[in-house]
Amino acid sequence: MRLAVPLILAALAITGVARAVPSPSVHQAVVDGESIPTKLSAFGLFADNDPARPVASFAYTLRTPLFSDYADKRRLVALPPGQRAVVGDDGNVQFPVGTVLVKSFGWADVNGGRPIETRLLVYRSAGWVALPYVWDADGRDATLKVAGARVPVSFRAPNGQMRTISYAVPNKNQCKECHGRSGAIAPIGPKARNMITEGADRHFSGGAVPKPTLPRWDDASSGTIAERARAYLDVNCAHCHNPQGSASNSGLFLGWDVSDAKMIGVGKRPVAAGHGSGGRDFAVAPGDPDASILLYRMESVEPGVAMPEVGRGTVHREGAALVREWIAQMPRAAH
Amino acid sequence: MRVPYFYAAMMLAAIASPLGAKTIPVAAGEGAQERLQEALILAEPGDTVELGAGIFKLTDGLSLDVPRITVRGAGADEAGSVLDFTGQMGAGEGLLVTSDDVLLRDFAVLNTKGDGIKSKGADRIIYHQLRVEWTAGPKESNGAYGIYPVESADVLIDSVYVRGASDAGIYVGQSRNIIVRDSIAMENVAGIEIENSYDADVTGNIATRNTGGILVFDLPNLPQMGGRNVRVFGNIVTGNMTPNFAPKGNIVASVPTGTGILVMANRDVRIFDNVIDDHGTANIMIIGYRYPFDDPKYNPLPRGVITYGNQHGRAGFAPAMDGGKELATAAGGSLPPVFWDGSGEDMVFGDAVDVLTLGLTDPQAGLAAAKPAPIAPADAVVVKARVGDGGKPIILPEAMEARIR
Numbered sequence: 001m002r003l004a005v006p007l008i009l010a011a012l013a014i015t016g017v018a019r020a021v022p023s024p025s026v027h028q029a030v031v032d033g034e035s036i037p038t039k040l041s042a043f044g045l046f047a048d049n050d051p052a053r054p055v056a057s058f059a060y061t062l063r064t065p066l067f068s069d070y071a072d073k074r075r076l077v078a079l080p081p082g083q084r085a086v087v088g089d090d091g092n093v094q095f096p097v098g099t100v101l102v103k104s105f106g107w108a109d110v111n112g113g114r115p116i117e118t119r120l121l122v123y124r125s126a127g128w129v130a131l132p133y134v135w136d137a138d139g140r141d142a143t144l145k146v147a148g149a150r151v152p153v154s155f156r157a158p159n160g161q162m163r164t165i166s167y168a169v170p171n172k173n174q175c176k177e178c179h180g181r182s183g184a185i186a187p188i189g190p191k192a193r194n195m196i197t198e199g200a201d202r203h204f205s206g207g208a209v210p211k212p213t214l215p216r217w218d219d220a221s222s223g224t225i226a227e228r229a230r231a232y233l234d235v236n237c238a239h240c241h242n243p244q245g246s247a248s249n250s251g252l253f254l255g256w257d258v259s260d261a262k263m264i265g266v267g268k269r270p271v272a273a274g275h276g277s278g279g280r281d282f283a284v285a286p287g288d289p290d291a292s293i294l295l296y297r298m299e300s301v302e303p304g305v306a307m308p309e310v311g312r313g314t315v316h317r318e319g320a321a322l323v324r325e326w327i328a329q330m331p332r333a334a335h
Numbered sequence: 336m337r338v339p340y341f342y343a344a345m346m347l348a349a350i351a352s353p354l355g356a357k358t359i360p361v362a363a364g365e366g367a368q369e370r371l372q373e374a375l376i377l378a379e380p381g382d383t384v385e386l387g388a389g390i391f392k393l394t395d396g397l398s399l400d401v402p403r404i405t406v407r408g409a410g411a412d413e414a415g416s417v418l419d420f421t422g423q424m425g426a427g428e429g430l431l432v433t434s435d436d437v438l439l440r441d442f443a444v445l446n447t448k449g450d451g452i453k454s455k456g457a458d459r460i461i462y463h464q465l466r467v468e469w470t471a472g473p474k475e476s477n478g479a480y481g482i483y484p485v486e487s488a489d490v491l492i493d494s495v496y497v498r499g500a501s502d503a504g505i506y507v508g509q510s511r512n513i514i515v516r517d518s519i520a521m522e523n524v525a526g527i528e529i530e531n532s533y534d535a536d537v538t539g540n541i542a543t544r545n546t547g548g549i550l551v552f553d554l555p556n557l558p559q560m561g562g563r564n565v566r567v568f569g570n571i572v573t574g575n576m577t578p579n580f581a582p583k584g585n586i587v588a589s590v591p592t593g594t595g596i597l598v599m600a601n602r603d604v605r606i607f608d609n610v611i612d613d614h615g616t617a618n619i620m621i622i623g624y625r626y627p628f629d630d631p632k633y634n635p636l637p638r639g640v641i642t643y644g645n646q647h648g649r650a651g652f653a654p655a656m657d658g659g660k661e662l663a664t665a666a667g668g669s670l671p672p673v674f675w676d677g678s679g680e681d682m683v684f685g686d687a688v689d690v691l692t693l694g695l696t697d698p699q700a701g702l703a704a705a706k707p708a709p710i711a712p713a714d715a716v717v718v719k720a721r722v723g724d725g726g727k728p729i730i731l732p733e734a735m736e737a738r739i740r
Contacts (some may be wrong), residue, residue: 174398243558248558249509262629271586273479275477275501280584281583303426309426310425313425
């Protein structure tokens, strides 16, 4: 009888049930292929398809993350076998074709802490492809939702209040609204200045891992209020509000490197805000947060008013408070 | 003779619809959001997404990012294909198009929370026989723009109906080579607006019961500036007397109620052969940008605006601009149909009506600096010399016109 178990395992392997056997790896043929799998398991990104057991090259966090309705986000990078990432001269982390960026969204007090959604950015030879998967009710696999979905979610926010929202899973096009750069899809998060990749040296060319310098929005020791507010706006707004982004026509550019005060909204009148202006005259009215359109839109959840347009169904009180403080401490414009 | 004709028709059809192009039908009713959005994502270049008749109750914005798609409904009236966004929970517009060579036709978009239909960076877009409407009529909480192409080249808006926009019903921004024709804009703040754009013809439209009928604007601090070469001709612009209901902060909130055609900070604008009637402020108003700005690339002045051959009805009887009442009193009760703040240069007033100028060379100077004075119509010979052949028509790629013929 002692030999029976190895024999059975060997038999299983031969009959093609090898996936259940340990030492799992990402299904690179699926990553590199052209098909768009309807089930997340097809990529083999998790052992036994358990989101708590990733099969990735490395995990990373961000010094200042995008706010996503207080979701706890887990980020992974799965590089193709034997390949490495490179920190580019432009500060973006460059990945080889065959890479999958994985981001899972969940809340500690929802669904036992298991993710609701897992989004992939798959780098194929024709470019990046964005794919949103929603975890099935039984939690065993996740299903592609090209048209997006809404999932009712109730969770406790950091201030102790319960929030009930209709969590929006973006559709494939909405992925591009934020991830679009001059018409093509590109990763947003993996910028060297923001990316914490501890223990991942061997996955970067020459061991040159990112050395993040962006202030942490919620850590006063990491920068001044202005610096932290600008870091927050960079991460939460600048993927659209840049000259190549979805909000290029607004002329409001909120990237970390933008130095022109008018471009970041100081004394800038709206162009297409509609009732998103909230009856206010300027994107940023120095010294007067309650006269600033930027804050009005951050503090709203109404479609057509709320910014960002995609991915936020609840107000980020703490983020808005930081931006409020930043605007309040600006010297009022002399008229 | 019949057979060769038949083959010729077949060959033409084959050229018009590329090999493998298919029609994807989407019916109204249950699950419309997911079914329609999925069709818009899975469609391939050349395909037609065909909306059934009935009401599509939508909870989120829709978007299209595939080139060479036709989205075609069963009509824009109540019996046609109605995309109802009354219950919308997210997104900045009802439908967003970000791909080239898209034709949108024969459907209605109602009560979006933000803009109605927006197309951005979508070259050769065609909006045809559409209705975009906020059904409760003018309200500040309505979306900003009804039909909203921006940052695009070759834009055709033909036979659409837009009502209730809290900014502009039909708004073309930061684009070039544009035709807006045979459309109706009613009960918006601005009926039709061409902003920060080059080379546009606005013709054959009806703009009525808006706050301002047709606007040609240029604004500072935007990626594309220097608006120019716009012809506004053969339109009916009447009774644009709806009190301004734009949310404060937006530039159109400054449009005086009762303005027919308003040109601000643009170059080479021709306004001719329109019927313009029943405007309390003015039938035609030409002004500079009067807010402080610090953009060295921006020119705030109107230049080379020509008016001629327009039929003017009643105007100037309730001027709503700053100091309008005082001006009217001084002028004997009402103002002439054409109003110019006096800024800019090279104006030709060829209509046979009086013009009032404020005599302000600097549009930022307050009314205190104004030296109001009447201007008599330009000499017919001068007008004729300047008018020439009426200006150069906007020509769109023939394939665009063919798609709606």
